[in-house]
Amino acid sequence: MYSLLINSELGALMLFVIFSFIAAGKASKLIYNPSEKQLYRKTRKLIFWSVSLSLLAAVMAAADTMLAATSHPLFWMDRLLVRTPLALLPVLLIWFYSFPRLRKLLQRTGGRSENAPDVARLRQASDPAFIVPFQLAALCSVALFYFAFVPPIPFHWTAITMPATLLLFVACLLWMLQSRRNQLSAEAALVYRPWRRRLTHTGMLLAILAVSSIPFLTAMESSRLPKTLSMMSGKADYGIAGHASLGHTLEDHPPHTAMDQASKEVGAAPSVPVTELTGQRTGIPDRKFTLTAEQTTVTLRSGKQVEAWTYNGQIPGPELRMREGELVEVTLINKDIEDGATLHWHGLDVPNAEDGVAGATQNAVMPGETFTYRFIAEQTGTFWYHSHQNSKTAVEKGLFGALIVDPQEAVTMDVEDITVITHNWRGAGMSIGSEQAVQRKAIAPGTTVKLRLINTDDWVRQNYILTGVPFKVTAIDGTDLTGPTELQNQSLDLLTGGRYDVTFTMPDHPVFLRVGKGNSLGILMSKDGSGDIPERPAVTTFDPTHYGTAAADAPFNRNSKFDREFMMILDNRFAFYNGGFAAYDTINGEVFPNTPMFVVKEGELVKTTIINRSSVEHPMHLHGHHMLVLSRNNETVSGSLWWSDTLDVAPGESYEVAFRADNPGIWMDHCQNLSHAAAGMTMHLMYEGVASPFEVGTATPNRPE
Numbered sequence: 001m002y003s004l005l006i007n008s009e010l011g012a013l014m015l016f017v018i019f020s021f022i023a024a025g026k027a028s029k030l031i032y033n034p035s036e037k038q039l040y041r042k043t044r045k046l047i048f049w050s051v052s053l054s055l056l057a058a059v060m061a062a063a064d065t066m067l068a069a070t071s072h073p074l075f076w077m078d079r080l081l082v083r084t085p086l087a088l089l090p091v092l093l094i095w096f097y098s099f100p101r102l103r104k105l106l107q108r109t110g111g112r113s114e115n116a117p118d119v120a121r122l123r124q125a126s127d128p129a130f131i132v133p134f135q136l137a138a139l140c141s142v143a144l145f146y147f148a149f150v151p152p153i154p155f156h157w158t159a160i161t162m163p164a165t166l167l168l169f170v171a172c173l174l175w176m177l178q179s180r181r182n183q184l185s186a187e188a189a190l191v192y193r194p195w196r197r198r199l200t201h202t203g204m205l206l207a208i209l210a211v212s213s214i215p216f217l218t219a220m221e222s223s224r225l226p227k228t229l230s231m232m233s234g235k236a237d238y239g240i241a242g243h244a245s246l247g248h249t250l251e252d253h254p255p256h257t258a259m260d261q262a263s264k265e266v267g268a269a270p271s272v273p274v275t276e277l278t279g280q281r282t283g284i285p286d287r288k289f290t291l292t293a294e295q296t297t298v299t300l301r302s303g304k305q306v307e308a309w310t311y312n313g314q315i316p317g318p319e320l321r322m323r324e325g326e327l328v329e330v331t332l333i334n335k336d337i338e339d340g341a342t343l344h345w346h347g348l349d350v351p352n353a354e355d356g357v358a359g360a361t362q363n364a365v366m367p368g369e370t371f372t373y374r375f376i377a378e379q380t381g382t383f384w385y386h387s388h389q390n391s392k393t394a395v396e397k398g399l400f401g402a403l404i405v406d407p408q409e410a411v412t413m414d415v416e417d418i419t420v421i422t423h424n425w426r427g428a429g430m431s432i433g434s435e436q437a438v439q440r441k442a443i444a445p446g447t448t449v450k451l452r453l454i455n456t457d458d459w460v461r462q463n464y465i466l467t468g469v470p471f472k473v474t475a476i477d478g479t480d481l482t483g484p485t486e487l488q489n490q491s492l493d494l495l496t497g498g499r500y501d502v503t504f505t506m507p508d509h510p511v512f513l514r515v516g517k518g519n520s521l522g523i524l525m526s527k528d529g530s531g532d533i534p535e536r537p538a539v540t541t542f543d544p545t546h547y548g549t550a551a552a553d554a555p556f557n558r559n560s561k562f563d564r565e566f567m568m569i570l571d572n573r574f575a576f577y578n579g580g581f582a583a584y585d586t587i588n589g590e591v592f593p594n595t596p597m598f599v600v601k602e603g604e605l606v607k608t609t610i611i612n613r614s615s616v617e618h619p620m621h622l623h624g625h626h627m628l629v630l631s632r633n634n635e636t637v638s639g640s641l642w643w644s645d646t647l648d649v650a651p652g653e654s655y656e657v658a659f660r661a662d663n664p665g666i667w668m669d670h671c672q673n674l675s676h677a678a679a680g681m682t683m684h685l686m687y688e689g690v691a692s693p694f695e696v697g698t699a700t701p702n703r704p705e
């Protein structure tokens, strides 16, 4: 519904731009008609353009009103308060001022006479009150176009004062020009000189372009990422302290650096550097891994070759398995990845110095260098790891793998534990692990089967459909659900970085896990591994908002008193980023490094309202914390507690999520569609009193995204 409304509004807006220019051109040229007959015909055609413009304005107003009736103010405020008036105002002026004059003109023109229009007619045909409303429609359409592609969000009147003043100024200018022509028309017959007119228009356009190119080029140049930039110097956003306040804007909180505020509040107390926020550095680790990052040509099981970046020569990297409570040590060796590499444990809430974000928690590990990570595996479940240095390219090329933490208590039953980590290799197609066809597995009936679904692919909503057996979704993003019920014919959809654990009891007939839309990728399970691949059933998409039974031990809920509340508005707009100008995916109207830095104090209960105004999905990934999903589209989440680290926010959706700020540090919060993150859709969560000695920027090797 949201997509339909915003697309109808945008479609009507684009047509409004075209139609209003045509109408304005035709109205302005009426005066040049050499005969009464032509003047009559051309005047009559303006009725068509007036009606068309009115219909388009009505479509825009209706779409905006429907949005206002059904969704959060941040979806429609700018549309209803800025765009709807800009469309309706000229149309109303046309009906109130132009139309009566148009009718009079039609009545008085003979219609059939070849005589030249007299002075009275010419004055009527160039009456500013008749012509300017059409010209104003064209002017307003330019403003509409601007506000559609540079929405004033977070909404504030200051964002529209400049364009509104300019619009008023040009409107006055148009009135003056038209009044002048009206006077001239009384003095002598005006001669239509198309070439002169075209030249004047081109000259005016070039002058406007020349004048505006200076601020444009300056803005483009100044958007270049600096040579060095501390992640602590972001635009600090302290949110709102205290009670719920949906729809608030952020301008009440002027930007400072977090350190200004931190030093104000903690006085002379020294800040803690990120480098001290480590895992347990002493003691013999219970489990040790070494991962060597290197460039390798890998041959997949299908025979297709991938020029990959690998951990230990394989794609995906080796599955790291550990047990809850173990002290884990992982040594990263970079053999020859020129861009550098790190290790980030996606979904595992490790201490900050172990989080593996180049430029925030460490420097990128360059060829020949090593880095050792140590942490205690405190959560159980399905996670994955990947390089958080130049992550878009690193993950695309293979620097990732599965990470599984088994619970402490020994598993007593026979469980067939299958990791389904899916990826699309550029030029070589989709795979599950390194398998590119349907795998066949022999599993004895009665066995408990656990499938760990992990989507590592950029920009893909991956469908996983299990057929032939009822199943339960037992965990989301590595956290177990309570009271999961049996499901059938439901597609489990994951965006980049998301995980589902699925459990079922093996029946005595074949079961098929289908990955993607076709029949060519999946796992066929049966008692001897044989069997036919079933047809793709009709499915609905699994929705976690009301799944499972409510847990009695919710640490907080929608009614809790939150210490701090933030607004995260996801959108798309034309913007300057790193020397370029294009449509970028934005957070609170900005791209990095102008995106907000949410500042929290340790111990606070923090709520964030996430709103997606754009037309694409954004899987938002917060490092170091799990967010409890409280509501979606203002509807409270019931059923099991739903903890997420990678929340898929679809267009038109709003979510309230909350977390306890119990893991001090500097934590990335970004879109896990890594191509979005690489184009600036990234921000961070900053604890007061924490300092990072690391930097990003063109003079450093660090490229976190």
Ligand SMILES: [Cu+2]
Pocket: 585, 617, 618, 619, 671, 672, 673, 676, 677, 681
């Ligand atoms: Cu995104």
